[in-house]
Amino acid sequence: MNVLARVVAHRLFWPVVMLLVLFAINLIAFPGFFTVSVRDGHLFGSLIDILRNGAPTLIIAVGMTLVIATRGIDLSVGAIAAISGAVACSIILGSPTPGSLATVAVAVSVALLISLVLGVWNGFLVAVLGIQPIIATLILMTAGRGVAMLITEGQILTVNSPPFKFLGSGFWFGVPIAVIIAAVVFGLAALITRRTALGMFIESVGINPEASRQAGVRARGLLFAVYTFCAFCAAIAGLILTANTAAADANNTGLFIELDAILAVVIGGTSLAGGRYSLLGTLVGALVIQTLVTTVYTVGIPPIATMVFKAAVVTVVCLLQSPTTAEAFSGFRRRLALRAGKGVAAS
Amino acid sequence: MTKLLDAPQRPARSGGPAGPAQRQGLARSIRSLLTSPKYGPVIVTAVLFVAVFVIGGVRYRGFFSGQVFLNLLVDNSYLIVLAVGMTFVILTGGIDLSVGAVVALSGMIAASLLQSGWSPGVVIPLILVLTSVLGLLVGLMIHVFKVQPFIATLAAMFLARGLCYVISQNSISITDETFVQLAVARIPLGGGMSITPSVIIAVVVVAVAVWVLHATRFGRTVYAIGGGEQSGLLMGLPVARTKVLVYVISGFCSGLAGVLFTFYTLSGYPLTAIGTELDAIAAVVIGGTLLTGGYGFVLGSVLGVLVLGVIQTIITFEGTLSSWWTKIFIGALLLVFIILQKVLTARRR
Numbered sequence: 001m002n003v004l005a006r007v008v009a010h011r012l013f014w015p016v017v018m019l020l021v022l023f024a025i026n027l028i029a030f031p032g033f034f035t036v037s038v039r040d041g042h043l044f045g046s047l048i049d050i051l052r053n054g055a056p057t058l059i060i061a062v063g064m065t066l067v068i069a070t071r072g073i074d075l076s077v078g079a080i081a082a083i084s085g086a087v088a089c090s091i092i093l094g095s096p097t098p099g100s101l102a103t104v105a106v107a108v109s110v111a112l113l114i115s116l117v118l119g120v121w122n123g124f125l126v127a128v129l130g131i132q133p134i135i136a137t138l139i140l141m142t143a144g145r146g147v148a149m150l151i152t153e154g155q156i157l158t159v160n161s162p163p164f165k166f167l168g169s170g171f172w173f174g175v176p177i178a179v180i181i182a183a184v185v186f187g188l189a190a191l192i193t194r195r196t197a198l199g200m201f202i203e204s205v206g207i208n209p210e211a212s213r214q215a216g217v218r219a220r221g222l223l224f225a226v227y228t229f230c231a232f233c234a235a236i237a238g239l240i241l242t243a244n245t246a247a248a249d250a251n252n253t254g255l256f257i258e259l260d261a262i263l264a265v266v267i268g269g270t271s272l273a274g275g276r277y278s279l280l281g282t283l284v285g286a287l288v289i290q291t292l293v294t295t296v297y298t299v300g301i302p303p304i305a306t307m308v309f310k311a312a313v314v315t316v317v318c319l320l321q322s323p324t325t326a327e328a329f330s331g332f333r334r335r336l337a338l339r340a341g342k343g344v345a346a347s
Numbered sequence: 348m349t350k351l352l353d354a355p356q357r358p359a360r361s362g363g364p365a366g367p368a369q370r371q372g373l374a375r376s377i378r379s380l381l382t383s384p385k386y387g388p389v390i391v392t393a394v395l396f397v398a399v400f401v402i403g404g405v406r407y408r409g410f411f412s413g414q415v416f417l418n419l420l421v422d423n424s425y426l427i428v429l430a431v432g433m434t435f436v437i438l439t440g441g442i443d444l445s446v447g448a449v450v451a452l453s454g455m456i457a458a459s460l461l462q463s464g465w466s467p468g469v470v471i472p473l474i475l476v477l478t479s480v481l482g483l484l485v486g487l488m489i490h491v492f493k494v495q496p497f498i499a500t501l502a503a504m505f506l507a508r509g510l511c512y513v514i515s516q517n518s519i520s521i522t523d524e525t526f527v528q529l530a531v532a533r534i535p536l537g538g539g540m541s542i543t544p545s546v547i548i549a550v551v552v553v554a555v556a557v558w559v560l561h562a563t564r565f566g567r568t569v570y571a572i573g574g575g576e577q578s579g580l581l582m583g584l585p586v587a588r589t590k591v592l593v594y595v596i597s598g599f600c601s602g603l604a605g606v607l608f609t610f611y612t613l614s615g616y617p618l619t620a621i622g623t624e625l626d627a628i629a630a631v632v633i634g635g636t637l638l639t640g641g642y643g644f645v646l647g648s649v650l651g652v653l654v655l656g657v658i659q660t661i662i663t664f665e666g667t668l669s670s671w672w673t674k675i676f677i678g679a680l681l682l683v684f685i686i687l688q689k690v691l692t693a694r695r696r
Contacts, residue, residue: 135628135632135681138681142625142674143674143675146673149669150675154669256508259501272495272498273495305509305512308509308510308513311506312506314498315488318502319492323493325492
């Protein structure tokens with residue numbers, strides 16, 4: 001009983017339950033859901049698809065988790081993803097040898113470097129100018145799409161470069177590259193923030209920036225670091241998305257991905273009020289979202305309804321997290337306990 | 348506060364002999380007007396609008412005409428209505444990110460219902476009711492469940508966009524006669540100039556909003572919540588009702604803006620009006636409403652819309668500049684005005 005209560009009270013309990021329910025629905029609708037087979041030396045199966053398609057969202061969500069932990073938000077990730085894809089594609093298109101590894105390496109590094117600059121810009125607006133994070137990143141969210149359009153000159157840039165395409169749809173030891181990249185980003189973030197005091201500092205900034213500054217935490221530097229890291233993650237995701245289709249589309253690359261990332265973080269139990277975060281929760285959250293999308297396909301609901309489902313999920317999660325609901329629940333529990341106590345007294 | 352500070356200068360200005368003292372007093376009052384968080388940004392915006400319009404007039408032939416100005420209103424009537432709703436929300440210190448999606452949704456509802464033969468007289472009120480209800484739900488989520496405004500409206504945005512896709516994935520064109528006639532009708536103003544019925548609707552909305560904000564108890568409560576929700580509560584103001592109503596107003600305005608936008612495009616398309624929320628927020632901020640709430644005017648927001656419109660017009664007149672420069676310009680302008688707000692409020696403190 002005690003163990004059960006502790007499991008139910010765990011932060012990850014409800015997200016995991018949600019994931020398991022989705023898995024169960026899938027298994028009923030499609031019995032071969034869990035089978036993973038090896039074809040041509042690659043892993044195949046619905047689970048692998050979920051991991052692969054969910055990788056960009058997960059990568060961005062990892063960056064977003066740290067931003068939200070400082071009581072911030074980054075709405076510009078979609079635009080940054082579009083910019084990085086546009087930069088990489090235009091460099092590859094402009095070079096005489098689009099298929100060479102060196103060209104792709106240069107394109108990817110330049111795209112990542114530019115994302116660092118964009119991240120520093122966001123950090124500057126939030127940490128130095130003190131603009132609210134929603135508005136500060138809203139500026140880059142719109143202006144960024146304009147910049148991406150400028151880079152691609154308003155066209156969809158299609159590249160024919162095997163090494164670049166490998167980034168999106170390649171396999172390494174049978175595992176999709178995108179999944180490996182996501183795992184590396186996730187592992188690094190978890191290692192750096194949880195095995196050092198960095199994570200605690202980030203949380204302290206989220207609780208009270210001024211108090212943590214007076215306690216000797218360099219709040220401003222941390223904010224810079226967090227927004228830069230988030231932009232960097234967004235750029236990686238943008239490169240994967242672009243490489244997947246081998247085309248940079250300034251308007252549609254990473255469209256609404258900021259919402260998916262925020263959703264993943266919220267489902268994972270990280271409070272939007274900051275001061276507390278769980279990277280493992282974000283991982284589960286990202287899997288829930290991708291599984292939800294897959295479920296919509298396997299169950300046979302028209303895929304266009306996915307957004308309505310996501311809206312419903314985010315609403316329910318927000319309502320569950322709300323203090324009003326918690327109060328109502330505890331009041332209900334107290335009344336139950338009271339009634340139970342009376343029952344004991346009567347008998 | 349300002350009244351008390353200004354009072355000693357006044358006699359000198361009105362009664363004293365003309366001279367340096369009077370000029371100094373005038374300069375000081377102008378400076379205090381420019382640096383007040385209440386009037387400063389609005390005045391800067393007005394000056395900016397006139398400056399940009401004059402620059403356009405000097406640079407391009409045919410720019411300096413009444414019709415170009417009226418076209419600003421014709422092309423942006425839906426944005427004016429959106430900005431009015433957004434002003435209410437931002438005045439209370441909230442934000443509404445769902446407006447763009449709601450515009451698209453009401454366009455889709457209008458197009459699909461008109462296609463299946465409903466009369467516009469039923470469709471338009473239905474849209475307004477539906478979007479107001481959506482706003483009500485958002486408001487309740489924000490007030491009762493203490494969900495942050497941006498996440499609640501983000502969910503509403505998801506919902507509205509999703510419903511757009513559910514209605515149809517493709518563009519639906521509108522062929523209903525009454526609707527088309529309302530869309531193409533021009534009201535002549537003499538001198539070869541004309542406006543559309545949408546402009547009149549937008550002007551009426553603005554007038555009503557000005558009256559509500561400045562002459563009713565509800566309007567004063569809106570300002571009070573922006574100035575400090577806790578103090579408002581302690582003063583016994585109906586904070587809960589007002590906070591929810593503000594989102595209902597924003598929902599209603601988004602629905603109306605959607606109808607006006609449909610007059611403009613005569614079709615419904617699920618991906619239309621992406622990023623309109625930024626335009627609306629930018630217009631409100633450029634128009635001098637403080638993002639933290641409490642200060643701002645509806646007429647300032649209208650001015651903000653006109654500034655955005657005139658920039659768009661200049662980019663069109665320029666011809667060589669690509670249209671996506673508009674987005675970059677809007678972003679840059681928004682940034683400048685936010686920094687201006689920061690500077691002004693910091694100085695007052």
